């Protein structure tokens with residue numbers, strides 16, 4: 552256990568370096584800002600709302616910035632669709 | 639030709655004021671006429687670090703408001719004849735700093751000084767942007783620590799977009815000064831290494847100042863470390879940095895340094 556602790560401690564600076572590199576790559580390109588996420592959220596919602604009714608309160612949006620890929624996750628609760636059972 | 643240098647960082651408490659004092663004293667020690675200006679309105683400290691706190695009568699805001707002449711507000715250093723300090727106001731807030739006002743003060747200082755060193759407050763607001771506004775040269779003070787590096791990256795972005803130099807299509811000269819560096823902890827992988835920070839920020843390295851109790855001692859007695867203890871590792875790092883700023887082709891080595899890493903990085907920094 553002691554040895555593991557020691558190894559873990561040794562490796563913390565490289566972890567810091569990797570996290571910084573990923574974060575700054577995004578911050579520099581401007582993709583890290585909340586403005587973009589808000590805009591995406593509004594535009595995507597608008598498209599969906601054309602077809603089904605959406606409660607803006609029931610929308611979850613998540614961003615995971617990674618290297619080489621990042622993901623944007625949208626979870627939208629919709630009403631007005633026939634339920635799976637009925638279909 | 640006089641040069642305006644800003645000492646900046648984004649993050650607070652990384653060693654900007656320590657650096658502004660030590661570097662100004664080192665430049666003045668080389669015979670240059672140096673004015674060091676405290677932009678940290680409301681939280682002035684440079685006067686204390688330079689041991690001039692009892693001699694402050696007027697400050698930067700008084701000069702901007704026309705309540706005092708620049709010559710009345712400048713405090714001449716008692717140890718180095720060519721060094722002067724323009725203190726910040728302790729009672730007013732940053733809104734008292736105006737773009738035109740700062741412009742006027744810098745232009746006037748340029749007439750009588752070789753170097754105008756601006757000690758920036760932390761943050762990215764008015765005080766910090768005005769401190770960097772007229773800079774020809776920027777010294778980005780960074781600690782080998784994750785949040786300091788991130789903030790430095792942000793500040794580099796501002797230097798490249800919000801300074802007069804950048805707005806008029808010029809290139810502001812940027813240098814990295816890594817301070818509070820602990821070689822032992824870096825070599826154990828507990829702290830970011832010089833190369834890590836250089837890789838990430840990719841601006842040229844001016845110097846590495848070790849974590850040192852001599853800096854604290856210097857602040858206790860109100861004398862820049864380059865004056866109170868020029869032979870210390872921190873003192874020598876600042877003196878070498880000042881010479882390199884002046885264009886001396888010096889490696890980052892300090893002759894009697896006990897710190898092997900300075901030698902190690904000498905080659906790289908000279909390149």
Ligand SMILES: Nc1ncnc2c1ncn2[C@@H]1O[C@H](COP(=O)(O)OP(=O)(O)OP(=O)(O)O)[C@@H](O)[C@H]1O
Pocket residue numbers: 647649650651652653654655656657678683758759760817818819847848849850851853854857872
């Ligand atoms: N190389 C060093 N070794 C040890 N301590 C240091 C070193 N450099 C600075 N310090 C200490 O760190 C503290 C903060 O330094 P300083 O006031 O220069 O930072 P700052 O960036 O100007 O802070 P602020 O953002 O509040 O203006 C002080 O206590 C100072 O003595």
Ligand SMILES: [Mg+2]
Pocket residue numbers: 654655656678683758759
């Ligand atoms: Mg300060």
